[in-house]
Amino acid sequence: MIDRRQLLKLGAFAGASALVPAERLAGVFRGQPSVAPEVPKFAVPLTVPPELRPRRLPERLDYYDVTMKEATAEILPGLKTPVWTYNGSFPGPTIRARAGRPVVVRQRNLLPEEAAVHLHGGNVPSGSDGMPGDEIPRNGSRYYFYPNAQPAATLWYHDHIHHQEAVRTYRGLAGLYLISDKAEDALGLPHGPYDVPLVIQDRFFNADGSFRLPGPGEFAGDVTLVNGRPHPVLEVERRPYRFRLLNASSFDGLLALSLSNGDAVQVIAGDGGLLPAPVPVRSVPLAPAERVEVVIDFSRYPIGTQIVLRNSLTIFGTAPEVMRFDVTRPASSGYHPLPAKLVPVRRLKESSARVRREFTLNLDPVTGKMVINGKEFDPERVDIEPRLGDTEIWTIVNAEKPALPIPHVFHTHLVRFQILDRNGQPPEPIEAGWKDSVNIEAGGWVRIIMKFGDFPGRYLYHCHLLGHADLGMMGQMNVRRRRHAKGRLS
Numbered sequence: 001m002i003d004r005r006q007l008l009k010l011g012a013f014a015g016a017s018a019l020v021p022a023e024r025l026a027g028v029f030r031g032q033p034s035v036a037p038e039v040p041k042f043a044v045p046l047t048v049p050p051e052l053r054p055r056r057l058p059e060r061l062d063y064y065d066v067t068m069k070e071a072t073a074e075i076l077p078g079l080k081t082p083v084w085t086y087n088g089s090f091p092g093p094t095i096r097a098r099a100g101r102p103v104v105v106r107q108r109n110l111l112p113e114e115a116a117v118h119l120h121g122g123n124v125p126s127g128s129d130g131m132p133g134d135e136i137p138r139n140g141s142r143y144y145f146y147p148n149a150q151p152a153a154t155l156w157y158h159d160h161i162h163h164q165e166a167v168r169t170y171r172g173l174a175g176l177y178l179i180s181d182k183a184e185d186a187l188g189l190p191h192g193p194y195d196v197p198l199v200i201q202d203r204f205f206n207a208d209g210s211f212r213l214p215g216p217g218e219f220a221g222d223v224t225l226v227n228g229r230p231h232p233v234l235e236v237e238r239r240p241y242r243f244r245l246l247n248a249s250s251f252d253g254l255l256a257l258s259l260s261n262g263d264a265v266q267v268i269a270g271d272g273g274l275l276p277a278p279v280p281v282r283s284v285p286l287a288p289a290e291r292v293e294v295v296i297d298f299s300r301y302p303i304g305t306q307i308v309l310r311n312s313l314t315i316f317g318t319a320p321e322v323m324r325f326d327v328t329r330p331a332s333s334g335y336h337p338l339p340a341k342l343v344p345v346r347r348l349k350e351s352s353a354r355v356r357r358e359f360t361l362n363l364d365p366v367t368g369k370m371v372i373n374g375k376e377f378d379p380e381r382v383d384i385e386p387r388l389g390d391t392e393i394w395t396i397v398n399a400e401k402p403a404l405p406i407p408h409v410f411h412t413h414l415v416r417f418q419i420l421d422r423n424g425q426p427p428e429p430i431e432a433g434w435k436d437s438v439n440i441e442a443g444g445w446v447r448i449i450m451k452f453g454d455f456p457g458r459y460l461y462h463c464h465l466l467g468h469a470d471l472g473m474m475g476q477m478n479v480r481r482r483r484h485a486k487g488r489l490s
Contacts, residue, residue, distance in 0.1 A: 036205045036212070037076060039223050039230050042324045044077060046232040048196065049176065052093045054103070061102040064095060068136075068173070069110040075228060079209025083172035084111060090228045091199050091248070092157070092175020099181035103146040109136040115168075117142075118160035118413070119177060120289065121271055121436045123150045126457025126479075129413055130160035132379040146177075149454065150416075151343070152184035153273040153434075154197075154244045154291045162377070162474070166466035170211060170250035174199070178244070183343050184274065188336030190242040190295065196234070197244045200286070201225045202253040202318050219316040220253035226323045233324045239331035240297040240338065242268070247286040250466055252316045254407065254439070255286040259296070260308035266338055269293035272416040272434025274343045279429045283312065287409045287439035289464035292430065295338055301327045345433050348391060348418055348449045355392040357384065361408045361440070361463060361473060362399040369472040370463065376472025377462070383475040387482050391451045393420065398440040405442035408468060412436055413459040414479065417450040437464050456481050 054062035066087055072080040073090040086092035097103050109115045114137050118130035127134065128144040136142045159165060159173035176197050189195070202221030204212040214221065223230050247255055259265065264280040271291050284292050301307070305327040314320050360373050369376040375383070386392060394417075400406045416434040419427040423444050431438075438446055462474035 036222075037079065037207055037209070039076060039205070041231040041321050042233045044229050044232050046196075046229055046234040046323060047227055049091050049199070049227055050089055050093045052087070052095050061104055062097065064103065064105045065108070066093075066105055067108045067110055068115050070112070073172075073228065075203075075225065076205060076209050076230060081205075081209045081211060084168065085172050086157075086175050089175070090172045091201075092173070094176040094178060094197065095157075097146065097148045097177065097179045099148055099151060099179055101148060103148060105144045105146070106141055107136060107144060108141040109138060112138065113164075114138060114161065115173075116160045117144060117157055119144070119146055119155060119157045120411075121153060121155035121291075121416070122146055122177070123414065123416075123454055125455050126414075126459060129459060131458055131460065132162050135161065147454075148179055150179065151273045152181040153179050153271070154246065154269065154293060155179065156199075156246055156248065156291070158248075162379070163470050166250045166470050167213070169248070169466060170203070170213070174201075174248050176244070176246065187274075187339050187342060189268070189338075190240050190335065194237075194239065194335075195242045195244070197227070197246070198323075199227050199246050199248050200253075200255065200322065201228075201248045201250070214251060214317075220249060220251055220318045222317055222319055224311070224319050224322050231319070231321055231323060233326055235326045235328040236298050237329050237331045238299045238301065238303065238327060239335050240295050240299065243294050243296065245284065245286055245292045245294065247288050247290055249288040251288075252407075252465055252467070253288060253318050254313050254316060255284075255311050255318065255322075256313040257284040257286060257322065258282055258310050258312060260310050263300070265294040265296050267292060267294050267430045268338075268342060270430065270433045271436045275430070275433045276343065276345050277341050278338055281430060284430070285313075285439070287407075287437065287464075288466070289409055289411055289437040290439070296325070297338075298325065298327050299331065303327055303329065348451060350393065350420065350449065352391045353393040353449060354390045355386070356395070357392060358395045358397065359410075359461075359475070360397045360399045361410070363404065363406060370468040372462075372473055372475050375475075377469075377474035377476070379476065381476065382458070382478045384477045385480050386452045386477055387480050388452050388454075388456055389482050391449065393447060393449050395445060395447050396438070396440055397445040398442050400442035402443065406468075407439060407441050407465070408473070409437055409439050409464040410446075410461070411464040412450065412461045414455060415450045415452055415459075417448040420447040420449055422446045452479055455479065
């Protein structure tokens, strides 16, 4: 893990804002008073993002209308923060989908610039993935088709304009997309008001309540927001709750979450869905873009108990206090115990892999660009061409040196993967399920296995420390159909 001395060396190179092209910031974050307001801890209640209601069409699909627009939000008490939003909500509204029932979202762009929307973790056609070249112009609109041909999982959607992802998600363009299915239903997991999403972000603020970008030597905001609220409080009953944790940091806000009383939580799901069985852990690592679902059983605690959700990974600047749970009342209804087994996860076999690839991620000290295999992103270049039906093994190497120990978070569009090993060792049990994002420390590597199954076309893979992606740490794949012996395409 990076230490303070190494962080100072890294800070001498650049802060997070230096990893965003300067010309993109002009007119976006104008000069404001530099003295930030004091933000008290545990002074506001947690709120939950609103859920969108679909229009159900006879074609057995759900239709949503979403408008991207500027708005203001009262994030800090008594102050108004300019934000970019989906439907005026910060964070964006939640879409609840059902496996096997397609969704169509019409995104209208009333922002002052072009936009693109990516469903992170979605198994979607290329034209609905938010690719470069598929931007929505100002005052324009685009229809996104999401088949939901995948199991229950916590996904999220966010802006994906290249060179601007970090700044635009920082301004507010992110929201949740939750898929459910029959296998999940059968488990009796906490649901309704006891199924609570926690979108964790970090921000700096100016004295007037507006957002301030990180400066030199700053990598993540000093105010932690949960569902858009600063260090909030959630009053809970004496019963189990399901929490869907999303690290939606726009920069380098890596997290390691734990309860202040030292008790374990039960991890039940990762990026791509439920695990084979609950995993008790006392610390939950959560890199930007990763999702982890946990169950916390508050029936163990008497009324009046207060438990703080803490972050021990504060080296990048995030605050140690995330939020607080206050046990205030008895359970108002019955509930099911957490099952000992969840859903089976079929492991992909190494022997089935037809192709093996290696990707090296690093900062180019000469150009200042972030590169994959020595190349910065070029939307006109195709880097790899997987084939539908093929299983591939990728080795992802973080080639940063100890003198500048930059982490990277590798994310694949379209296809989920399983971790085979990390630095030659088996993955931890909480990483035993399906993933789409994986954190790799400097000098480390992971091997992942995936199968390209559903859609051909162009897709991306990149670092999800978004300042790194904006500086070029992104590649493009063109997934091709298989050609049979007589030349017929599958």
